[in-house]
Amino acid sequence: QSALTQPPSASGSPGQSVTISCTGTSSDVADYKFVSWYQHHPGKAPKLMISEVNKRPSGVPDRFSGSQSGNTASLTVSGLQAEDEADYYCSSYSDNNRVFGGGTKLTVL
Amino acid sequence: QVQLQESGPGLVKPSETLSLTCSISGGSFSDYNWIWIRQPPGRGLEWIGSIFKSGSNNYNASLKSRVTISVDMSRNQFSLRLTSVTAADTAVYYCAEGVRWSDYWGQGTLVTVSS
Numbered sequence: 001q002s003a004l005t006q007p008p009s010a011s012g013s014p015g016q017s018v019t020i021s022c023t024g025t026s027s028d029v030a031d032y033k034f035v036s037w038y039q040h041h042p043g044k045a046p047k048l049m050i051s052e053v054n055k056r057p058s059g060v061p062d063r064f065s066g067s068q069s070g071n072t073a074s075l076t077v078s079g080l081q082a083e084d085e086a087d088y089y090c091s092s093y094s095d096n097n098r099v100f101g102g103g104t105k106l107t108v109l
Numbered sequence: 110q111v112q113l114q115e116s117g118p119g120l121v122k123p124s125e126t127l128s129l130t131c132s133i134s135g136g137s138f139s140d141y142n143w144i145w146i147r148q149p150p151g152r153g154l155e156w157i158g159s160i161f162k163s164g165s166n167n168y169n170a171s172l173k174s175r176v177t178i179s180v181d182m183s184r185n186q187f188s189l190r191l192t193s194v195t196a197a198d199t200a201v202y203y204c205a206e207g208v209r210w211s212d213y214w215g216q217g218t219l220v221t222v223s224s
Contacts, residue, residue, distance in 0.1 A: 003153065036210035038154075045203070045214040046154075057212065089154050093209040096167045098144060102153035 004029065004090055004101035011107040012080045020104045022073040022090030034093035035073040037066060039086045040103075046089065050075060082108050111136040113204050113215035121198075121222050127191040131204030131215060138162065138185055142208040145178060145189045147200035148217070155200075159208050160187055194222045 005023040012018040022035065029035055037050040048057055050066035053073060063078045073092075077084055085108045090101040117129035131143070145157040158168035160178045168176045177190040191198060199222045205211040 003155075006153075034209040038211075045216050046205075046211075047214075048210060048212050051210040051212075091154070091156075091210065096159070096208065097169070098146075098156035098159070098208065100146070100154040100156060 004092060004099055006088075006090060006101035006104045008102070009105045009107065011109055012077075013109045014080050014082065016080050017076060017078045018080060018106065019074050019076045020088055020090075020106070022075070022092075022101050024071050024073070024092050024099070026071060028092040028094035028099055029068065029073055030071045032093050033068070035066065035068055036091045037064075037075045038089045038091065039084075040089060041086050049088075077106070080108050084108055111141070111206060111213040113206070113213055115202060115204050115215045115218040117218060117220070119219055119221060121194055121220060122224050123195055123222055124193055127189070127194050127198060127220055127222075129189045129202055129204075129218065129220070130186050131188070133185045133187075138180055138182055138187060141206045143178075143187050144205050144208060144211065146203045146205060147198075148203070149197070149200040154203075157189065157191075157202075161208070196222050198222050 035053045038046040040046040053068045054066040065076045087103045089103045112134045114132045121127045139162050142161045144159045175192045180187045201217040203217045204215045206213040
C-alpha cells in the first residue's frame, strides 16, 4: 500500500481558512468513502476530526470540514485559531487495510 | 469512554523481537476492531495491522512476514509482536480502535532499536 500524499506544511492567519489536500488512488480514496482526518499534537494521542470523508464526531468544532473529489480528499479549517496549530494526517480504508498520509504541519501565523 | 494504554520495553536490540501490549478500559475487546500504528521519528503514520473482534487479522504487506497481532480476552488486551527488528523499526507505536477510522487512540510508546 502506498502512502497518501499530503503537503508537508500549510499556514494561515487567525480567522482565515486553510485547506489541506490528501491524494490517493482509485484503490483507496476514490473507491471507498472512508477517508478520515486526525489532529496530532506531539506527545499526545491523535484526535479524530473527520470520519467517512465529511462526518464530524461529537465535540469537533464545525470549523472543521471534509470533502472529496475523485482521488483527492480535503480538510478545511475555517476561522483559524491558535489551538488549531498541529500536525494533521489523513487516512483511508482500503480492502481491509489502512493507509495514512505523510502528515501536514499546520502553522497559525 | 474507551481508553487505551500501550506498554512494553522502550529499548530493543537489533535482530530481537519487539513486544507491546495494548490494555483496553471502558470497553471490551469484542466490541470493536483494533489496529496498531507506528510513527518513525520525523515521519508520518504507518498502519501495521488489524485484529478484528472475530480474532482474525490483516497486516501491512511490507511487515507481514514479521508481524503478529494477538488477543488476550481474559485480560482485555491485544498485543503486537515484531520480529527481527532493525533501527528502521524505531518509532512511537500506537494502538487504536477501528479498521475504517479510529475514534480512540493510546498515547503511544516510543520503542528504540539499538544495541
